[in-house]
Amino acid sequence: MDKTKILCVADGGITTEMMEDFRRLERYGAEVTIVEDTDMYAMGPITDRMTLIEQQGIDAAPSCAALLEHCADKDIIVVHVASINRAVLARARRLKVAAVLRGGYENADVPLLTERGVLLVNAPWRSANAVADFTVGMMIAENKNIARSHRHLMEGTWRKSYVNQSYIHDMRKMTVGIIGYGYIGRRVRQRLKGFECRVLVHDPYIDPQTAADQDVSFVSLDELLARSDIVTLHLRLSEQTSHFIGAAELAKMKPTAYLINTARAGLVDTAALTEALRTHAIGGAAVDVYDTEPLPADHPYLQLDNITLTSHLAGTSCDTMRTSVEIGLEDLTRCLRGEEMVNVRNMRS
Ligand SMILES: NC(=O)c1ccc[n+]([C@@H]2O[C@H](COP(=O)([O-])OP(=O)(O)OC[C@H]3O[C@@H](n4cnc5c(N)ncnc54)[C@H](O)[C@@H]3O)[C@@H](O)[C@H]2O)c1
Numbered sequence: 025m026d027k028t029k030i031l032c033v034a035d036g037g038i039t040t041e042m043m044e045d046f047r048r049l050e051r052y053g054a055e056v057t058i059v060e061d062t063d064m065y066a067m068g069p070i071t072d073r074m075t076l077i078e079q080q081g082i083d084a085a086p087s088c089a090a091l092l093e094h095c096a097d098k099d100i101i102v103v104h105v106a107s108i109n110r111a112v113l114a115r116a117r118r119l120k121v122a123a124v125l126r127g128g129y130e131n132a133d134v135p136l137l138t139e140r141g142v143l144l145v146n147a148p149w150r151s152a153n154a155v156a157d158f159t160v161g162m163m164i165a166e167n168k169n170i171a172r173s174h175r176h177l178m179e180g181t182w183r184k185s186y187v188n189q190s191y192i193h194d195m196r197k198m199t200v201g202i203i204g205y206g207y208i209g210r211r212v213r214q215r216l217k218g219f220e221c222r223v224l225v226h227d228p229y230i231d232p233q234t235a236a237d238q239d240v241s242f243v244s245l246d247e248l249l250a251r252s253d254i255v256t257l258h259l260r261l262s263e264q265t266s267h268f269i270g271a272a273e274l275a276k277m278k279p280t281a282y283l284i285n286t287a288r289a290g291l292v293d294t295a296a297l298t299e300a301l302r303t304h305a306i307g308g309a310a311v312d313v314y315d316t317e318p319l320p321a322d323h324p325y326l327q328l329d330n331i332t333l334t335s336h337l338a339g340t341s342c343d344t345m346r347t348s349v350e351i352g353l354e355d356l357t358r359c360l361r362g363e364e365m366v367n368v369r370n371m372r373s
């Protein structure tokens with residue numbers, strides 16, 4: 025019987041050494057080939073190919089030469105950010121499973137994979153702990169003026185008070201509203217337990233039983249916006265959620281409330297948030313993600329004194345990359361044992 029042939033494409037984000045873990049699948053009779061996506065290094069920062077794909081579509085970003093060269097006889101391919109696009113699928117005629125070791129899988133042509141009967145699996149919660157940690161950090165950085173004080177000290181200024189002086193509260197006195205209760209939203213909630221703050225959640229897609237099992241209050245969007253001292257976004261960006269927070273939603277927030285966005289820039293109307301912060305219609309914001317990245321030097325956020333900004337760092341951790349491999353390896357192990365994979369995104373086997 026033919027061996028199952030697996031191709032793993034390492035790209036520096038997920039290193040060749042990390043991809044070596046997939047050799048454990050050889051105990052199930054698979055043959056594992058590991059190649060390097062050297063084009064990725066030429067493209068600069070790891071997210072550049074992803075930005076091209078997100079903004080211009082899957083066929084806009086250059087294909088990975090190593091993937092094209094080695095995919096023809098493979099049953100399974102494993103990638104991080106290399107595109108599984110039309111060109112790859114035209115060559116990979118034996119392909120049965122495509123594994124994208126990310127939460128998002130914009131670098132896979134899902135309709136085409138589905139049409140070809142190829143299962144797509146991903147690594148949905150790989151960065152959820154990193155992003156949840158970071159999000160809580162952003163809440164505290166903004167509310168307690170940590171980044172602002174750091175900047176002023178680096179500039180030689182000792183300041184004892186900031187614009188939010190009259191509404192800096194201990195976390196245990198605050199109500200935090202979590203919008204989107206998926207992998208990251210739930211982990212933010214877990215972390216907030218230690219701070220003893222009240223937590224409200226808005227997520228219309230949580231089934232009633234799951235909601236009943238959680239010790240949080242599920243509320244409408246309007247109630248969450250009106251009652252929260254901190255509103256934190258953990259939805260995925262889609263046509264339905266584009267500009268989820270605009271002028272109308274910001275107007276429903278308390279004038280002392282903070283908006284935290286470590287999810288996706290497109291969830292928030294940037295002009296509306298800028299205006300709300302400029303006029304102090306809300307207390308402040310902390311933002312990790314932008315419509316244009318890197319953040320342009322003339323971006324209006326850079327003129328504000330009530331915002332904490334980071335450079336799309338929330339998901340970045342060594343553990344994120346290791347976890348990506350662990351999640352993928354678990355599912356491909358199930359596949360080789362003839363069991364159902366858990367992270368299938370396009371159809372059930
Ligand atoms: N900044 C970073 O570095 C970074 C890293 C990883 C992920 N992210 C982003 O974090 C976000 C959350 O990721 P996740 O893995 O938790 O996603 P997820 O899919 O697990 O959870 C999203 C949740 O949003 C809910 N939702 C959908 N529409 C909604 C609506 N209209 N109102 C309220 N809730 C709604 C869904 O039911 C789901 O529970 C995504 O936008 C993702 O792109 C950012």
Ligand SMILES: O=C(O)[C@H](O)[C@H](O)COP(=O)(O)O
Pocket residue numbers: 071074125126127128129150151338339340
């Ligand atoms: O936000 C991020 O960090 C990036 O989108 C990163 O490319 C991967 O995130 P993921 O697709 O795993 O959610």
